Amino acid sequence: MNSLTTALTTIRRSPYQALIAVLMTSLTFFISFLLSFVVIGAEIVLKHVESQPQIIAFFELGTEQEFIDNMKDKYNKNPQISSVQIVTQEQALDIYRKENSDDPLLIELVTADILPASIEVKTHNLEDLELIRTELDAEDSIEEVIYQQDVIVTLKKWTSGIRTGGIVVASVLAIVSFLSIMIVIALKATNQKNTISIFRLLGATQGFVKLPFIFEGVLYGFMGCLIGWILAFLTIVFSLPQIQAYIGNLFPLSIPLELLAIQLGLGILTSAILGATAGFVAVSRLMRT
Numbered sequence: 001m002n003s004l005t006t007a008l009t010t011i012r013r014s015p016y017q018a019l020i021a022v023l024m025t026s027l028t029f030f031i032s033f034l035l036s037f038v039v040i041g042a043e044i045v046l047k048h049v050e051s052q053p054q055i056i057a058f059f060e061l062g063t064e065q066e067f068i069d070n071m072k073d074k075y076n077k078n079p080q081i082s083s084v085q086i087v088t089q090e091q092a093l094d095i096y097r098k099e100n101s102d103d104p105l106l107i108e109l110v111t112a113d114i115l116p117a118s119i120e121v122k123t124h125n126l127e128d129l130e131l132i133r134t135e136l137d138a139e140d141s142i143e144e145v146i147y148q149q150d151v152i153v154t155l156k157k158w159t160s161g162i163r164t165g166g167i168v169v170a171s172v173l174a175i176v177s178f179l180s181i182m183i184v185i186a187l188k189a190t191n192q193k194n195t196i197s198i199f200r201l202l203g204a205t206q207g208f209v210k211l212p213f214i215f216e217g218v219l220y221g222f223m224g225c226l227i228g229w230i231l232a233f234l235t236i237v238f239s240l241p242q243i244q245a246y247i248g249n250l251f252p253l254s255i256p257l258e259l260l261a262i263q264l265g266l267g268i269l270t271s272a273i274l275g276a277t278a279g280f281v282a283v284s285r286l287m288r289t
Contacts, residue, residue, distance in 0.1 A: 010188055010216055017184045018220065024180040025224020025274075026231070028173035029267055033232035035166035036263060042159040054129055056146040057136040058116040067141060068117055075121060080128040085120045089113065116143065174274065181220050181278035185213050189283050210283045217279025221271030229264050 011018045059068060068086055075084045087095070092115040097107050121136070123129055133147050236255060 008219070010212065011219065014188060017187065021177075021181045021184045021220040022223045022227070025177045025221055025271065026227040028170070028177040029225045029228025029271065030231045031173060031228075032166075032170040033229055033263055033267065034235060035162070035170060037232065037236050039159070039163050039166055040259065042155070042162055045155065054123060054147075055121040055133055055136065056118055057121070057139070057142050058118045058144045058146075060141045060143045061114070061116055063117065063141040068119070071119060071139065075119070075132075078132075080123050080125070080132065081121055082124045083122045087118045087120060089115050089117050092117065177221075177224070178274055178278050181217050181275055182282040184220070185217055185279050186282040186285065188216075189213055210280060213283040214276050214279040217275035217277070217282075218272050219275065221273075221275025221278075222268060225264075225267040225271035229267055233260065 072084050072086050075081050089112040093110065093112040096110055096115060100107055119136075121132055123132055129147065133145055136142055136145050233255075240255070
């Protein structure tokens with residue numbers, strides 16, 4: 001407790017130096033938390049897109065149901081395909097009505113007999129999509145094939161790029177924060193060099209001397225983490241309605257409370273390690289000189 005009290009007293013006596021360390025750490029955690037939200041959001045979008053049919057083939061109007069059923073059986077037996085689903089004309093009409101429920105005139109004008117039935121196909125591997133698309137294109141009574149591989153591949157590239165970029169940016173900022181905390185604590189330790197020397201002459205252990213500076217580093221990290229988390233949370237909360245309006249009814253967006261708790265917990269743990277290490281290194285270098 002004495003070490004913690006000493007650390008708080010040191011911070012209070014030099015608030016501007018402490019402010020620099022906290023601001024730098026806050027920026028690091030703010031960007032890190034924000035990037036983690038973006039990466040998780042991109043993963044959710046990718047999973048949603050992957051859960052949708054990857055190939056949709058529309059039958060010509062008037063195609064016999066027997067032909068459609070035979071095609072379903074044929075593709076169900078294909079080991080490359082994970083799922084096959086038939087959307088009948090009646091089901092297509094139900095989907096159309098749901099999507100245009102706000103426009104009664106459009107609903108009245110469209111009947112099931114003018115909407116084509118379709119077959120929706122998903123494969124185990126994205127690499128097999130091109131082959132299946134070619135096979136469906138060559139089938140009799142298939143009028144059009146919609147192919148979503150490009151969308152999925154692009155999303156995967158973007159998600160991977162965001163994740164890699166986020167790790168690089170967060171790492172660089174973490175190093176800068178580490179150096180900022182270390183420099184601030186080193187300056188304070190230098191100002192107290194005579195006091196430290198007296199303590200050492202009186203028989204104080206290295207742990208006793210270092211502990212207040214380690215606590216100081218932990219406090220900088222904790223405050224920076226908490227401020228960064230709050231700023232990232234507020235940014236996401238205020239941005240969510242605009243993002244939801246942009247993507248429409250594709251899927252509902254929300255912020256899971258478990259994610260927030262995990263983020264904050266990992267952030268506090270990381271900040272404690274970062275600050276403690278910076279404080280330890282700063283005072284250790286001084287005591288060796």
